[in-house]
Amino acid sequence: MLMQVGGEGSRPTFFEMSAAQNLPSSLRSALLYSLGVMAQRRPILHRVLDHSDEAYSLLMLLLELHSLRTADASFAEALYGLKRMPAEISSTGVAMTHEAQDSAVSQSRPLSRRQRGLSLLFLVGLPYLKLKLQSAYNTQRGGALQAALWGRGDAEDAQFLETDNLGTRTPSGNETAVSEIEIPMWQHWKERFLQALVRWYPWIHATNEGVTFVYQLLYLLDATGFYTPALHISGIHVRRASGQELMDSTKVIEERRNREFRRLRGPPFAQALQRVMLRTAYTVLDYAQTGLIASVFLFKMVEWWYQSAEQRVTAPSIYPPPPPPPQPKVAEGGIQLPADRRLCPICMRQRTNPALIAVSGFVFCYPCIFNYVTQYKRCPVTLSRASTSQIRRLFQDA
DSSP: OOOOOOOSSSSOOHHHHHHHHHHHHHHHHHHHHHHHHHHTTOGGGHHHHHTHHHHHHHHHHHHHHHHHHHHSSOHHHHHTTEEEEEOOBOTTSOBOOHHHHHTOGGGGOOOOHHHHHHHHIIIIIHHHHHHHHHHHHHHHHHHHHHHHHHOOOHHHHHHHHOBOTTSOBOOOTTOOHHHHHHSOHHHHHHHHHHHHHHHHHHHHHHHHHHHHHHHHHHHHTTSOSOSSHHHHHHTEEEEEOOHHHHHHHHHHHHHHHHHHHHTOOSOHHHHHHHHHHHHHHHHHHHHHHHHHHHHHHHHHHHHHHHHHHHHHHHSOOOOOOOOOOOOOOOOTTSOOOOSSTTBOTTTOSBOSSEEEETTTOOEEEHHHHHHHHHHHSBOTTTOOBOOGGGEEEOSSOO
């Protein structure tokens, strides 16, 4: 399954490299979300979620190892039709460009065992270590912030901070050497490590991100052929794989597997069983790249479909607002409304202390409408029955 973005030559574009680099983290988030949803129905999956970092790293180790062995590329790079190759060094000691390597005979040379090992280290080992350090830092930092907000007591803080250069607490007051011996030494080193982690991890993380940003900027400006410092340390360039190379790699993989099948030993039944198991494992690994991505997209689509259907069923019915009531009409024999709406229909002067009568909604001067309703018990415009309790004062002239 190849998703090449485009471009000319063998050098991948910045967007291809960025997409290949960000795919594993996006895939991890999608897998954890999918497991979290399924764990609501299958509580046994919570055991996997409790060790999600280890489970995901093991899965990526298998996929990256298989991809490096078969395609000389990482799991994400193979998805985008990219390939890793040893960076050729010119006679001046500078890494050759992609154009120069395109014409080099050694272009088809596969990765060495050292380069594959370094690739696994930078693709699986260091990301796993970063996840664990980030988790430990967040936990330790959260505890420190909570202690700063709620307080742990001055005596306890002083006792926690009183450490000598070797990481052991300095006895003070009634403390004796016996109390120090009761505390395991590994706990002292653990406290020292956590303190160092809280102090230095942000700087290490910022330095790593800064160096990575510089490499990516230089790659975007075509000033270097290495997208990340890890590729530079490993001595690896990433380039597009041609159609002929993909066909040749398929033949090489098939020949290699046939040799492995021929090396099987034992009774015919055992050989047949081993051959079936190997074919099954190879098939699962070959289609894991496509199947893993497709399964996540399928799960998200099904979830969206059922969530939309549930929202349509459980959503409250929204009815349109009722139309406004018709404007009351002037009755025959009633007081006619003046052309100027600021005038009171009774005294024909500008309204002062305005008030309305609830049965019709017309506005008058308060003294005028109060005296009229008290005398006639009706609205002066519509002649509808009314009482003084239906008069409403208006505190802002309409």
